[in-house]
Amino acid sequence: MKFSFINSLLTTLIVSFFSLSQAMAVDMHGVMCGSDIRPADQKVIDEFMNDNPGVNVTLEAVPWGTCQDKVINLAIAGDPVSFSYIGSRTLKGLAENNLIVPVDIPLSQQRMYQDGVLDTVTYKGKIWGYPHAFSTKALFMNCDLLAKAGVRCDGPRTWDELYSMAEAVTNNVPGVSGIGLAGKDFDNTMHQFLNYLYSNGGQVIDPDTNEITLNSPNTIETLEFYAKLANVSQEGPLAWERSQLRELLNDEKIAMYIDGPWGRGQHKEELNMKTVRIPAGPSGSRGTLLITDSVAVFNGTGHEEMASKLVAQLCSGEAQYDLDTSWGLTPIMKYPEIGRVPPLNEDYWMMFIKAIKDGGPEPLFVDYKAFQSVMNSMIQGAILGEGDAADLVAEAAEELEEYK
DSSP: HHHEEEEEEHHHHHHHHHHHHHHHEEEEEEEESSSSHHHHHHHHHHHHHSSSTTEEEEEEOOOHHHHHHHHHHHHHHOOOSEEEEEEEEHHHHHHHHTBBBOOOOOOOHTTTTTTTTGGGGEEEEEEEEEEEEOOEEEEEEEEHHHHTOOOOOOOOOOOHHHHHHHHHHHHHTTTTBBBBOOOOHHHHHHHHHHHHHTTTOOBBBBBBTBBBBOOOOHHHHHHHHHHHHHGGBOOOOOGOHHHHHHHHHHHHBSSSSETTHHHHHHHOOTTEEEEEEOOBBSOOSSOOOEEEEEEEEBBBSOOOHHHHHHHHHTHHHHHHHHHHHHOOOOBBGGGGGTOOOSSOHHHHOOOOOOOGGGGGOOOOSSSHHHHHHHHHHHHHHHTTSSOOOOHHHHHHHHHHGGGG
């Protein structure tokens, strides 16, 4: 009788233990955009699971073209992933719809970021994602093509100088256009335009007041100049986006274009290239668009705090350093200040870093796709000569009120 009671008690305790273990188990599903999981990310995942018994993390690689839409649609359907790589441009809409949670980045880690990085993920005073991939932009020039046009390969300081250089190439080097111009219905058409807008003291939306500020003399000047560049660009700019311009540069069909720091690794080695800051517009100073992609923690999983803890590790230390170095990004961290060697060649790296202080963040809208569509329609209308720049800007600004 006594042994029967003890056996029964032990059985009850064992069942209770396993039930409690199952209740404490946490299954997390994360998504990273791309074709493969980076070994540096998987290492963080493995170490995290080892340090947190009962936590199981599945990390899925989803192709770039469908990655963002997949995780957003899952969240809308009530079946969110735990965390995902995502364009910071979407954070405002996700936050307004309660699909993600704000993240608490310690001040010690906040100080590690380059100035301006956290502005790209901040809305209503809260940080909505861990910045993970960061870029500024610069002007890439083929010095040999410029020389054939009788132009010195010096970085243009103003838009007028840039146009004169592009015009000289177009008029004097057969089969070559002066500059590559993005006009396709694609996100980087708007991004290319914003590089010029921020170089002319312009703005789309005030992040503090949420006021649409697009309708300004600065924007009108920028739109007029962007359309003017079509006179010295490749034929039919509405058929081209930035990555295609890179191919034109490699084929020596254009002499200049704007790209991120990864551009150098994607240009043919035999090209005699020089990289310089984007020139200043008549109403501004040298500027650039600051873009980040982030890793956001989704709401409704029941383990948001645990997911945030893991994401903090994915977006710092060795995993973050590996991303910057392998992807050729503008370094997101102040690496020298934390005892790390800068990921890129010193002079080249510093040029992209120095541009940060003059840059502006990618504008945040609740409906980002609608915002992008409005901006691209404005840009394309100017290139095609479908209206006066002032009218196109005013119309776009009015439309944007609906999507802010």
